[in-house]
Amino acid sequence: MSMSIKSRMIGRALLGAAMALMIGGGSAQAAEGIVPPSQDWSFNGVFGTFDKASAQRGLKIYKEVCSGCHSLNLMYYRNITALGYSEDQAKAFAAEYETTDGPNDDGDYFTRPARPSDRFVAPFENEKAAAASNGGKAPPDLSLMVKARMHGADYIYALLTGYKEVPPEGVTLSPGGHYNEYFPGHQIAMAPPLFEDAVEFDDGTPATVEQMAKDVSMFLAWTAEPEMEDRKGMGVKVFLFLLVFLGLAIANKKRLWAKLH
Amino acid sequence: MQSNEPGPEFSGVVKWIDRRLPIFTMMSKEYQQFPVPRNLNYFWSFGALASITLIVMIATGIFLAMQYQPNTELAFNSVERIMRDVNYGWLIRYIHMNGASMFFIVVYIHIFRGIYYGSYKEPRELLWILGVIILILMMATAFMGYVLPWGQMSLWGATVITNLFSAFPIIGEPIVTWLWGGFAVDNATLNRFFALHYLLPFVIFAVVFLHIAALHIPGSNNPDGIDPKGPQDTVNFHPYMTAKDMIGIAVFLLVYAALVFYAPNFLGHPDNYIPANPLVTPPHIVPEWYFLPFYAILRSFVADWWFFQIFLGWWGMTAKLAGVLAMFGSLILLAVLPWLDTSRVRSCKYRPVYKWLVFLFVIDFAILGYVGGKPAEGWYVIVAQWATLYYFFHLLILTPFVGWMERPKPLPASISQPAVAPAE
Amino acid sequence: MSESTETGHASEDGGSRRDFLGMLTMATAAVGAASFAWPIIDSMNPSAEVLALASTEVDLDGVEVGQAITVIWRKKPVFIRHRTPEEIAEAEAVPMDDLVDPETDEARVKNPNFLVMVGICTHLGCIPLGQNPSDPKGDFGGWFCPCHGSHYDTSGRIRKGPAPRNLTVPEYEYLSDTLVKIG
Numbered sequence: 001m002s003m004s005i006k007s008r009m010i011g012r013a014l015l016g017a018a019m020a021l022m023i024g025g026g027s028a029q030a031a032e033g034i035v036p037p038s039q040d041w042s043f044n045g046v047f048g049t050f051d052k053a054s055a056q057r058g059l060k061i062y063k064e065v066c067s068g069c070h071s072l073n074l075m076y077y078r079n080i081t082a083l084g085y086s087e088d089q090a091k092a093f094a095a096e097y098e099t100t101d102g103p104n105d106d107g108d109y110f111t112r113p114a115r116p117s118d119r120f121v122a123p124f125e126n127e128k129a130a131a132a133s134n135g136g137k138a139p140p141d142l143s144l145m146v147k148a149r150m151h152g153a154d155y156i157y158a159l160l161t162g163y164k165e166v167p168p169e170g171v172t173l174s175p176g177g178h179y180n181e182y183f184p185g186h187q188i189a190m191a192p193p194l195f196e197d198a199v200e201f202d203d204g205t206p207a208t209v210e211q212m213a214k215d216v217s218m219f220l221a222w223t224a225e226p227e228m229e230d231r232k233g234m235g236v237k238v239f240l241f242l243l244v245f246l247g248l249a250i251a252n253k254k255r256l257w258a259k260l261h
Numbered sequence: 262m263q264s265n266e267p268g269p270e271f272s273g274v275v276k277w278i279d280r281r282l283p284i285f286t287m288m289s290k291e292y293q294q295f296p297v298p299r300n301l302n303y304f305w306s307f308g309a310l311a312s313i314t315l316i317v318m319i320a321t322g323i324f325l326a327m328q329y330q331p332n333t334e335l336a337f338n339s340v341e342r343i344m345r346d347v348n349y350g351w352l353i354r355y356i357h358m359n360g361a362s363m364f365f366i367v368v369y370i371h372i373f374r375g376i377y378y379g380s381y382k383e384p385r386e387l388l389w390i391l392g393v394i395i396l397i398l399m400m401a402t403a404f405m406g407y408v409l410p411w412g413q414m415s416l417w418g419a420t421v422i423t424n425l426f427s428a429f430p431i432i433g434e435p436i437v438t439w440l441w442g443g444f445a446v447d448n449a450t451l452n453r454f455f456a457l458h459y460l461l462p463f464v465i466f467a468v469v470f471l472h473i474a475a476l477h478i479p480g481s482n483n484p485d486g487i488d489p490k491g492p493q494d495t496v497n498f499h500p501y502m503t504a505k506d507m508i509g510i511a512v513f514l515l516v517y518a519a520l521v522f523y524a525p526n527f528l529g530h531p532d533n534y535i536p537a538n539p540l541v542t543p544p545h546i547v548p549e550w551y552f553l554p555f556y557a558i559l560r561s562f563v564a565d566w567w568f569f570q571i572f573l574g575w576w577g578m579t580a581k582l583a584g585v586l587a588m589f590g591s592l593i594l595l596a597v598l599p600w601l602d603t604s605r606v607r608s609c610k611y612r613p614v615y616k617w618l619v620f621l622f623v624i625d626f627a628i629l630g631y632v633g634g635k636p637a638e639g640w641y642v643i644v645a646q647w648a649t650l651y652y653f654f655h656l657l658i659l660t661p662f663v664g665w666m667e668r669p670k671p672l673p674a675s676i677s678q679p680a681v682a683p684a685e
Numbered sequence: 686m687s688e689s690t691e692t693g694h695a696s697e698d699g700g701s702r703r704d705f706l707g708m709l710t711m712a713t714a715a716v717g718a719a720s721f722a723w724p725i726i727d728s729m730n731p732s733a734e735v736l737a738l739a740s741t742e743v744d745l746d747g748v749e750v751g752q753a754i755t756v757i758w759r760k761k762p763v764f765i766r767h768r769t770p771e772e773i774a775e776a777e778a779v780p781m782d783d784l785v786d787p788e789t790d791e792a793r794v795k796n797p798n799f800l801v802m803v804g805i806c807t808h809l810g811c812i813p814l815g816q817n818p819s820d821p822k823g824d825f826g827g828w829f830c831p832c833h834g835s836h837y838d839t840s841g842r843i844r845k846g847p848a849p850r851n852l853t854v855p856e857y858e859y860l861s862d863t864l865v866k867i868g
């Protein structure tokens with residue numbers, strides 16, 4: 001394999017070099033991509049948290065729309081208690097799925113209702129099966145999707161709402177391709193997954209495409225970073241501690257050095 | 262620099278141990294009474310910061326290794342298990358991941374300080390060379406560590422960087438196969454990278470020990486670059502320098518915490534959250550930010566570059582080999598800086614011309630870093646090529662010549678008496 | 686001599702305020718280092734997916750009188766013995782004074798026919814013998830730990846040898862007459 005120095009490389013800007021001047025770089029956008037508009041997510045910012053009601057709706061959308069093709073391999077059914085479900089609800093949710101277990105004493109694999117300690121059941125046996133059922137390319141696992149794409153949840157939202165029924169003039173789609181404003185290359189194999197009232201929300205929220213896109217992006221932001229609330233909460237405490245420590249260190253140093261002659 | 266003060270007094274168990282193994286006397290002499298120039302500024306805290314980062318990296322790394330699975334089938338998910346299921350696993354992993362970046366930030370500033378104040382000059386040449394060795398070991402460690410999560414960037418970064426060795430004629434290909442332990446970067450590669458990633462930090466630790474031991478012979482350089490003339494020019498390391506270092510540590514930790522808690526993936530690449538796929542190369546592969554300047558040097562050498570054609574291409578060297586040699590050379594050259602710099606004066610404070618050249622060198626390095634993260638096309642290539650030339654021009658031509666030509670400003674008589682010495 | 690100046694070298698006595706501030710700064714740093722230690726220590730405790738390990742269900746149908754089975758629960762062996770009437774009688778007849786760790790047989794079973802307990806010797810964690818018909822069962826007809834010679838009776842109570850406690854009875858419940866859920 002030859003060193004691909006000439007391969008096209010686009011990346012984030014530089015940070016660093018000498019001096020404390022950190023030239024912080026936001027992420028450069030892929031040449032063919034469009035920067036998705038920023039949404040006002042509840043998880044943005046230092047004190048950001050997940051909107052649990054929205055994420056619960058997102059779970060329903062995942063279950064009824066996405067999970068036909070996309071796996072969520074890193075999640076366990078027990079995890080959904082973090083979205084405000086009780087343990088019994090998580091148990092009931094898990095029990096709706098059949099998972100494979102075994103081998104039993106006879107050496108056979110068997111299916112049984114899933115338990116909270118089981119991972120989300122994937123729609124396909126394995127990646128090859130997934131690819132075979134989807135025109136040769138397996139639909140990606142969604143667990144980390146928000147972290148694995150530039151602009152995270154903004155991108156997912158933009159992608160889900162960025163379909164155009166009629167592609168702009170001059171664009172010819174290959175068979176099975178769909179025009180999407182935000183997908184790199186603008187041609188995506190996934191058909192528009194969301195349509196008005198695709199899901200009936202338990203809390204009565206009108207299921208517009210925008211609403212569903214927002215909710216499922218919220219849900220996937222959670223599956224990508226389930227630790228986020230803990231992390232930001234701990235960060236506040238660590239900052240307060242370090243500021244006190246900094247104050248003490250400054251006072252101590254001043255006092256000490258002031259007496260030097 | 263040896264302190265001429267009496268040794269410390271101990272009692273009890275400490276005294277009993279110290280008479281048989283004088284570690285307490287050593288600690289006291291080297292870390293308490295150890296005299297440091299009293300004019301040190303905050304740039305002199307970065308050595309302590311680097312030591313702390315090394316310890317934090319080793320501590321978090323050991324506990325991550327207890328959870329990590331170095332197998333291509335398991336590695337990616339084992340890292341996600343750390344992030345999701347291990348108690349505080351996300352914290353430990355984010356500290357480790359961002360610790361690599363913090364380590365390089367701190368070390369690059371530490372190196373800049375050494376260059377600006379001439380800390381590499383006699384009698385500290387060996388100290389400086391040990392530092393360059395630490396930098397190279399850090400780069401190897403960071404590179405192999407980035408492979409471990411086995412995401413797309415891990416796999417393809419490992420592929421590209423190990424392929425550098427294929428540039429060498431005849432022995433190149435066998436070396437690459439040997440590094441891989443197979444015909445591609447695969448399980449054998451991941452396994453050995455994990456073993457080496459665990460080993461190298463302890464090698465770094467040992468070299469840091471030598472680095473500090475070598476420092477404690479002549480003692481610290483200082484912003485004036487002149488030797489202390491007596492006790493009036495120095496203070497004890499503890500509590501004076503430690504009190505200053507505490508402030509540096511607090512500020513450092515605030516920056517570190519900002520990354521860990523609020524922007525843990527800011528310096529990373531989203532593609533590394535996609536499991537490694539040997540059949541698909543990501544469209545935009547870039548190394549971690551701290552490698553970008555050297556990556557830019559590597560990429561500058563293309564067959565149709567005039568510099569390459571005039572000076573290198575005609576006797577059979579390939580552009581690929583030239584790039585690899587230039588990249589390694591840019592690091593090795595730092596080690597001989599003590600002999601490239603011909604000036605008698607250490608500190609740039611008293612070097613009116615070289616001072617600006619150092620700043621230019623830093624800007625050049627930053628430019629290299631910037632274009633290293635951009636696609637290798639159009640203006641980026643031309644800028645990278647000129648910046649690469651300037652990097653070598655600075656070290657090989659400007660540094661020796663300015664040392665000869667420049668007329669330094671008069672040095673102060675002593676550290677504690679900053680008045681300018683009477684004109685000669 | 687000015688009290689407020691120092692030369693920056695040893696054997697000088699700083700003011701008490703400096704000492705206090707210095708100690709407070711150091712103490713704060715120590716607290717910080719200690720709080721950093723806790724997460725990395727706690728990372729070695731069982732992780733969430735281990736704690737969530739499912740309970741184990743066992744079907745006792747088909748376990749004959751006198752037969753014993755071993756099932757795995759949380760990676761540990763659980764002994765289930767379908768005791769004979771003699772074994773039950775023997776276990777119930779033991780006076781409490783004879784026991785190292787006094788416990789009635791009644792307190793150790795939910796259904797006297799089936800004894801359910803974790804098959805790990807309370808001495809140093811070996812697996813006692815006694816599950817297979819050919820195993821030595823010790824002086825009291827129950828189990829015998831070959832590592833250090835602990836003898837357990839037909840209720841799994843320690844009778845002789847170095848083990849300090851009876852074999853542990855896990856939490857379990859009968860979902861039906863023959864279906865037991867452990868954990």
